[in-house]
Amino acid sequence: MSIPVITVGSTEEDLVGGLERLHGPVTVVRRCTELAELIAACQSGLARAAVVAGGSEELTASLIDRLHAVGVAVVALSDVPEERARLSSIGVGVAPLAVEPGVLAERLSEAVRQLSGNSRSRPESGLGGFNSAYADPSDAAVSALDIDQPTPLAEGTGQVIAVWGPAGAPGRTTIAVNMAAELSAEGKSVILIDADSYGASIATMLGLLDESAALAHACRLADQGVLDDAALLRIAMPVVTKGGIMRVLTGITRADRWTELRAAALERVIERCKANAEYVVIDAGFCLEADEELSFDTLAPRRNAATLRSLELADKVFAVGLASPIGVPRLVRALAELEQSVPSAAPLVLMNNVRSALLGRSPETQLRDAWDRFAPASSITAFLPADQAATDAALLSGSVLLEVAPDSDLRRGIAALVCAPVQRKRKSSVFSTTAQRRAKR
Template sequence: MSIPVITLGPVASAYVPGLERLRGPVTVVRRCEDLPELVAACQTGLARAAILGPGTTDLTASLVDRLRSVGVAVIALTDGAPAGETLEGLEYVASTVEPAVLAEAVSRAVDRFDDDAARSRAGAGPLQLPVAAAPPPVEVPDGPGDGRIMAVWGPSGSPGRTTVAINLAAELAAAGSSVLLIDADTYGASIGASLGLLDESAGLAQACRIADQGGFSTRALGRVAVSVAIKGGRLRVLTGITRPDRWPELRPVALGRVLDAARSFVDVTVVDCGFCLEADEELSFDTLAPRRNGATLRCLEAADAVIAVGGADTIGVPRLVKALAELADAVPTAAPRVVFNRVRAAAVGHTPEAQLREAWERFGPSTPISAFLPADPAAADRALLAGTALLETAPGSSLRLAIAELAGVPVRGGRGRAPGRRLGDVRFSGNTDRLPR
C-alpha cells in the first residue's frame, strides 16, 4: 500500500512531482507551508509520514515526539550533514537525493516507527515511544470495503452543490446501486431540508460521535442513517449539522472513520461538502483545536471522485478557477471533474456552452469541463417543494437528464448516452488505487 505523506516547505514540496512519478511507494496527501498547518494535518490521522524541508522549522525532540505521538514518522531533508546532535526517531536525508531514494527513506522511517511502536507496546525496548494517541482500530466487520466515495464540492455562492449531490445520489440509486448521501457542509447543511426530512437528528454528527469513541461499524452506520424512498430506489442519508456552530462535532479523524465504514456499507457514497478549504489561521503549534474546514478537506482527501460545481456566470467562473487552484494546493490527490451549473444564455451569451468553453480555455486550469447543467428554475423549485429528486418531479427536464448523464446512468429518451451503460462502467478519477473494479 502506498504510504500517505505530508510535506513541509518548498524544498520538500518540490519533490512531489518526482515522488508521484514513482507511482506507488508514497502518495503526497498534503503540501503544507508552515508548521501549524503540518501539525494540524498530522493530527487528522491523514498521513503516516511527514517530510520536513530544510530551514522550515527547528528540529527539536519535542516536535519529533509530537508528530510520532499521532502516528507520523518524521523525515528531515538536510542541506549537507545534519547540524549538531542527531535526534532519535528522525530519518535524515540529503535534500539533493533522487525521489526514489527519498521514497525509500520514507518507507524505512515508517517501518522503524512501526517496530518502535510495537516494542513500546510490549514494554520491551529501550525506546518508550508515546503510542497512546495513535488512533484506535476502526471496527469494520466486513473488512475494508470497496465502495466508492464521490465528493461534490464547489466555491462559495451556492453554485448548486446540494442539488447536484442529491440528484447524483438519486440517479445512482434508481439505477440499482446502494447509495449513502452524506451532508458534510459545515457552513450551510441543507440535505435534510431539501429532502423534506423533519428529523433534527444531525445523523453525521451522531455517526462522528460514535466513531470518535473508537468503534464504528457498518451496523452502526445502518442505525444512524435515515432511509429515504425515491422512485425506483432508496437512499440512505446522514443529515448534516442543524446549526453552523455545531461544526466542531465533525472531527476529521472521526469523519474519516465514517467514510471508511461507508465503503463497506454501500456501493457509492455521495458527500455534499462545504466550500472553504482554508486552514484556520488561529491554530498554533500547541493546540489540538478542531478545524472548521477539516471536515471538507477529509472528505476531499478520501474521495475517489471529486465533482467541482461552479456557477455558469461571470462571478461563478472566476470563483471556480480560484477554488480549483486552492484545491490543487490543499489536496494534491484530488482529480476534480468540472461541472458548470445553471448554464443559461442570459448570463453568458447566445451559445452558453461554447462561451463557457472559450472562457475556460483562456482562464481556467487544464482540467476539462465534464458537464454543463442547464438552468431550470421551474424543475429545481418543484423538486425542492416536493422534498425529493428531479427524477420524481421533473423526470423529463433537461436538468435531470444532464445530471443522469453526469452520473453515467442511462435515461431512456435522454441525451444520447449509449444504452446499457451502468454504474460499473463509470470512470472514477482520483485515487488510482480506487479505480473501477
C-alpha cells in the same frame, strides 16, 4: 538511540522502574498523573512515545490522530477485551497490564518505527491525519508477545463521490442529492453524507424533519471506536424515492457545531459507509482555508477539516461552478486553491445553471472559449442547464428531480454524470439538446 517515553497511570508492578532498568531502548522522561498532562507534554515535543496505563477510556480517534501528527506513538495497557478492541480500532497499540518491561520496550520501538514510516510514505494533507497502514500483523515477533496491533481502517469497496464548489451557491447540494437518487434508481446501494460544516441543507432539501445531525452522531461513535455496521445503518436515515431507497447522514443543525466533525472520526465514518454501500456521495463544504494551523493549540479542531478530509478520501471529485460572469472566475480561483490544498483531487468541472439569458447566444461556446483563455488545465466535463421550475418543484415537495421532473434536461444531465453509459448517447450537451428541441417546435 534511546526513545524518550512519557507514561501515565500506574500498574501493580513498577512499570517505569522496569523500563528504566533496561538501560537502552527507551528512556522515561516524564511520569504524568493524568492524561491531560501527558497530552501537553507530548505536544511540547518532549517524547516520541507514550504509555497509557490508566485513563485509556478517555482516548479517542481524534486525540490519537493529533498525537500521531506530532510524532508520538501510543501504547495502552488493558486486560478488558472490549476496551482492547476499541483502542485497537482507533489506532492504539494494546498490551496486557502485566506486560514485561522488555516486551513493552520492544513494542514501543516498533510503534515509533511504524509511525515514522507512515509519516514519510503519506503525502502531506495539511490536516495532520494519521496513516492507517500499520505493520503486517503476521509478524511472528509481535504476535508472540500477546500485544494487539492497531486495527487498520476497514477497506470498503464502495466508491466515494464528493461534490464541491466555491462560495456563492453554485448548486452543490442539488447535484449531490440528485446524483445519489439517480444511483439509487439504478439499483445501487447509496449513502448520502451532508459534510457541509457551514450550511448543511440536505435534510431541508429532502423534507426530513431531522434535528439529530446524524453525521455528528456517527462521528461521535467513530471517535470512540464503537461505530459498527449496525450502528451506522441505524443512524443513516432511509429515504424512499420513486426509483429506490438511499440512506442519508444528515448534516449539523447549526454551523457552530462544526467541532463535532473531526477529521479522524469522519474518515472512519466514510470508510464504514464504503463497507456498507456501493456509492458514498458527499456534499462537501466550500471553504478550503487551513489558517487554523497557525493556532498555538495544535490540538484544536480544524474548522475546515470535514471538507478537506472528504476531498482527500474521494475517488471522484465534481467541482461545481455557477455559469455566470461572477461564478466562472470564482470557480477558476477556487480550483487553484483546491490544487494547492488537495493535490490528489483531480476534479471534474461542472458548469451549472447554464442559460442564454445571462450569457447570450451559444452559451456553451462562450463558456468554453472563456475557460480555455483564463482557466486551469482541467477542461469542462459537462454543462447543466438552468431549470428553475423543476428545482423549485423539487424543493417545495421535498423530492428529487427524478420524481417531480423526470423528463427535464437538468435531471438527465445529472444522471448522465453517474449512471449507465446508455444515458450519454448525445454528442452535444443537455443544454444544446434543449435548444435544438425548442427550435423544432
